[in-house]
Structures are given as structure tokens and as C-alpha cells.
Amino acid sequence: MTPRLFCFGYSYCARHLAMRLRPQGFDIAGTSREPSGGASEVERFAFDGRAPLAPAALGGTTHLLISIPPGPAGDPVLATHRDMLARLPGLGWIGYLSTTGVYGDRQGEWVDEEADLRPVSPRSRRRVDAEAAWLAFGAETGVPTHVFRLAGIYGPGRSTLEQVRSGQAQRIDRPGQVFSRIHVEDIAAVLEASIRRPAAGRIYNVCDDEPAAPADVVSEACRLLGVPPPPLIPYEEAALSEMGRSFWADNRRVRNERIKSELGVALRYPSYREGLAALAVKEF
Secondary structure, eight states, X not given: OOOEEEEESOOHHHHHHHHHHGGGTOEEEEEESSOOOSOOSSEEEXXXXXXXXXXXXHTTOOEEEEOOOOBTTBOHHHHHHHHHHHTOTTOOEEEEEEEGGGGOOOTTOEEOTTSOOOOOSHHHHHHHHHHHHHHHHHHHHTOOEEEEEEOEEEBTTBXXXXXXXXXXXXXXXXXXXXXXXXXXXXXXXXXXXXHHSOOTTOEEEEOOSOOBOHHHHHXXXXXXXXXXXXXXXXXXXXXXXXXXXXXXXOOOEXXXXXXXXXXXXXXXXSSHHHHHHHHHHHHO
């Protein structure tokens, strides 16, 4: 049987996982808001979060990745496809992409997967509910289901380098504030390792080894590009959207030992320095 990965939300992370699995013989399919046009190595289906797909779209699915965020009414995939997914005969792995935002604000302290959840924003509270719903679905159906709590994602075309080049980078000064990050290629490596070693109900933090102040990341990007860093701006004066300020409301350091000890993952980019340096080389 040819393995088939179906991605609810053919996202940035899903595309990088597909690039790893396709050479290994996987068929890849996924959803987007609009169906794809023309020739493609990925079969695309339109999904608006309300109308379910035809059962044939999911036929042959052996691995399922969910990256669509929950809305106020809950997880849209379970709401529309629960029974259909429960009847898939060959389904052997489910991965749900969540966020480290479920831990809430820890005032810079460390958290691991056993930490209690303290979501602050409605967005993070919905993630907590969606995690629980998917883990319950896995327990009910017997399909190994996993939750991956992702830190801030960066990678090709989506990094501080682009912000510096566009003149939009801000070096914000807020003493003690740190964020955890993860390169998209390392996310794909973690997902692939989990597919090889499914462990029902397991939760994994997916982040690099070094939580860091955002201003330090901007400074490093400027160094790599050979441009002077922008001046430090007090947090209170920074031009941030409401969404941006909601991210700054949480301050924590996230541990990642479990992906190493249980999945055998060796991060290719253990900090933002290696990640940005590799991106700078590729983009020149």
C-alpha cells in the first residue's frame, strides 16, 4: 500500500514535510481555501472549514496532518470529518500542530510538556480545547495521535532577514523578554521522526535550544546582511499590531528534550544563529 499523507491545511510546515516524504514514496494531498490549478505533485481540495470533503478525497490516507487553527466554534476538521476519519481503514498516524502559546506567560521561566496549561488569549484557549479533542479522538479510534506544540516558526521567505531587507524590522527593548523559535526544516524532521516512531497520545514541544530576546535576533540578521541595526525602541513605543502585542504578553523558555530523547531528533539549527546564517547563504 502506497503511504498517503493528507494535510488539512497545506501550510508552510506541511509543504516542508511533504518535501521530505515525497522522495520516500509518499503520495501527498491537502486542502486549501481554493482548489489548485494546473499540474501539481500535490492533490489539492478546497475546504472552507464548513462543507466536508467528498469521502473519496480522503481515500487511501495513511497519515493525517492538521494545521488549520480552531475557530470560535472549535476545530473545523473534527466538526466536519470526524465520522469520515474514524472509518479510514489504513490510518496509522495523526499529527496536530498546536502552539507553545498554550503554556501562557511564565515570566521567563522554563516549561516542558508536563507543565500545566495557562492560556491567556482566546486563540490559545481554543488551541487547548482542540488538542484535547484530537487526543480524545485518537483514544476513541485507536489511531496513534500526537500533538506538536510549535514555537515561533521561521525559514525560507519567512525570517527576520526579510524584515530587515524591507525596512520593517524593529529592535524592541523589553528587558527579560525572550521567545522560543524553530526552523521549519527542523519541524519537518520532528514530524517525520514521529511518523517513524508513533507513540499514541504523546505531546512534543518543537523549539530550538536557545530562547532569545527578539532584539538579539534582529541584530544578528543585520550583521549577516552587513547593515547597521535599527535603534533600540522601548516596548511601549513599538509599532505593533494587536496580534503582535498578544504574542509579547507571554514570556517563557520552552524545553525540547523530549524530541531528542524519544524521537532521536538532532536539530539542524539549534539556535537562530545557525538558522539565519543558512538562510542568508541560500538567499544570496
